Amino acid sequence: MDSYFSIFFTEVYKILFLLVPVLVSVAMIVWLDRRVWAFVQKRRGPNVVGPFGLFQSLADALKYIFKEIIIPASSNKLVFVLAPVVTMTLALISWAVIPFSEDFVLADINVGILYLFAVSSLGVYGIIMGGWASNSKYPFLGAIRSAAQMVSYEVSIGVIIINVLLCVGSLNLSDIVMAQQNLWFVIPLFPMFVIFFISALAETNRPPFDLPEAEAELVAGYQTEYSGMMYAMFWLGEYANILLMCAMGAVLFLGGWLSPIDIFPFNAIPGPFWLIFKILFLFILFALVKATVPRYRYDQLMKLGWKIFLPFSLFYVVLTSSFLLYFDLLPGK
Amino acid sequence: MIAHSVFFYIFSLIAIVSAVMVTVSKNTVHSVFFLILDFISISCLFIMIGAEFLGMIMLIVYVGAVAVLFLFVVMMLNVAEQKGQWFSSRWDGGTHIPVGLLVSLIIFFELIIVIGGWKYKPDLLDSLSINISTEVTNTRSIGNVLYTDYIHLFQISGMILLVAMIGAIVLTYRERAGVKRQSYVKQISRERDEGVDLVEAERNKGVKIDA
Structure with a gap:
């Protein structure tokens, strides 16, 4: 029993060591997003609170905490309160399997990539619950849209993951990174990387696919009926999900914690920093897309997911597997 | 070991309670939420016995896809009202209770047979031709069996699913009149010359469009 509790407390310590940086970086990433967005549009963006406006997100969080939480009288109260909690929790628990370096990973499980995929497919429930429990037209329509969109794009993300797994021969995330020591998967699987990036935009409800919260419609x-801290939790969960998608892209295609070239000045930088660089790179791409591309129409979104991405990534699975089979490169005999 | 059994009982308790709540709760959407909770705790049990692949697939397929569709149907159609109608005596289509009782009795006896089967479990494990080794991950061992010994069954079940999907589409598809379709090619290839028309408008007369 004693050993059980000591294990328990070391695990809690490790979890805190991972979660606190993630939460702080979510706050920073919101600031970065707004800054990049502003620079593209020749504005300054948030630059008043703290140096370069770095503490803007903290000020916002303070504001949200002190605002009143309004729960609509005709809403389904339990589900209404649970929805942001579910969103936030699901966004955070996926970080458990992300490998930051060879020995710095919270849970090095055999089916890591499946776990990531499963948890991100659960993310849709926070949105559906929020939309349904609000008992109001706009939230409900938004929730239905979002659910259909996320389910559609998950399918193509799943097929893209199969492409990567064919080259690795393991579902473990550390194995996926180690398989990219000679060649990052972004080079042989470049079309898949592009589709993954676009699907990740749709999966996280980012512009140009932010139809669930299209303010004009x-x-x-x-989120219409949410206020105060509950709204902020939706928001935090959304950005944590975006960061997670960037981390997933970095692990699957950009070689995770590996340095681009294995020579002195590069491989002296510790692995976690490389992963953070890659996550930031992908996130800035996300922000640039938000600043430059107009919103899609809903039928175009569905057409893109089902009629273009899904057939193309299925075709690429056949291509990858026949290539590996023909040149006898199949991993793990 | 104590921690293991504590978690086992927690997950089983959640699974059983939520399974009961699925049938008991009045609100149909709540039923689906309890069903999801049930799926999640069952997949936790799968992970606890070391079948992490099955647990994850359960999460992805049932919770991530099937239950979302359930929610869709339940939210869009007013199932709650219909349910009330079916079980009231005033509904003229006859009551569903006798049929429901028959089905539940059959399932109950099947469950009894399954529980009785546990007695033969040790013999069954000995007679298995597949040797289960703890060395390889269970994803790999499932793959080894599924794509070699049982490849035909696997392919046939895939075919059946495909046929079912096409069948469902064919059954529900109706040609509707007056649906406006958009063609991207047509929209994109529109030029300025055909889209814009420069007209000299006479004063106090206006312009006739669509002439």
Whole structure:
């Protein structure tokens, strides 16, 4: 029993060591997103609170904490309160399997990539619950839109993951990174990387696929009835999910914690920093897309997911597997 | 070991309670939420016995896809009202209770047979031709069996699913009149010359469009 509790407390310590940086970086990433967005549009963006406006997100969080939480009288109260909690929790628990370096990973499980995929497919429930429990038209329409969109793009993300797994021969995330020691998968699987990036935009409800919260049509979509800290939790969960998608892209295609070239000045930098660089790179791409591309129409979104991405990534699975089979490169005999 | 059994009982308790709540709760959407909770705790049990692949697939397929579709149907159609109708005596289509009782009795006896089967479990494990080794991950061992010994069954079940999917589409598809379709090619290839028309408008007369 004693050993059980000591294990328990070391695990809690490790979890805190991972989660606190993630939460702080989510706050920073919101600031970065707004800054990049502003620079593209020749504005300054948030630059008043703290140096370069770095503490803007903290000020916002303070504001949200002190705002009143309004729960609509006709809403389904339990589900209404649970929805942001579910969103936030699901966004955070996926970080458990992300490998930051060879020995710095919270849970090095055999089916790491499946776990990531499963948890990100659960993310849709926070949105559906929020939209349904609000008992109001706009949130409900937003939730339905979002659910259909996320389910559609998950399918193509799943097929893209199969492409990577064919080259690795393991579902473990550390194995996926180690398989890229000679060649990052972004080079042989470049079309898949592009599709993964676009699907990740759709999966996280980012512009140009932010139809669930299209303010011109649906006010704020599923978040319309939320206020104060509950709204902030939706927001935090959304950005944590975006960071997670960037981390997933970095691990699957950009070689995770590996340095680009294995020579002195590069391989002296510790692995976690490389992973953070890659996550930031992908995130800045996300922000640039948000600043430059107009919103899609809903039928175009569905057409892109089902009629273009899905057939193409299925075709690429056949291509990858026949290539590996023909040149006898199949991993793990 | 104590921690293991504590977690086992927690997950089983959640699974059983939520399974009961699925049938008991009045609100149909709540039923689906309890069903999801049930799926999640069952997949936790799968992970606890070391079948992490099955647990994850359960999460992805049932919770991530099937239950979302359930929610869709339940939210869009007013199932709650219909349910009330079916079980009330005033519904003229006859009551569903006798049929429901028959089905539940059959399932109950099947469950009894399954529980009885546990008695033969040790013999069954000995007679298995597959040797289960703890060395390889269970994803790999499932793959080794599924794509070699049982490849035909696997392919046939895939075919059946495909046929079912096409069948469902064919059954529900109806040609509707007056649906406006958009062609991207047509939209994109529109030029300025055909889209814009420069007209000299006479004063106090206006312009006739669509002439």
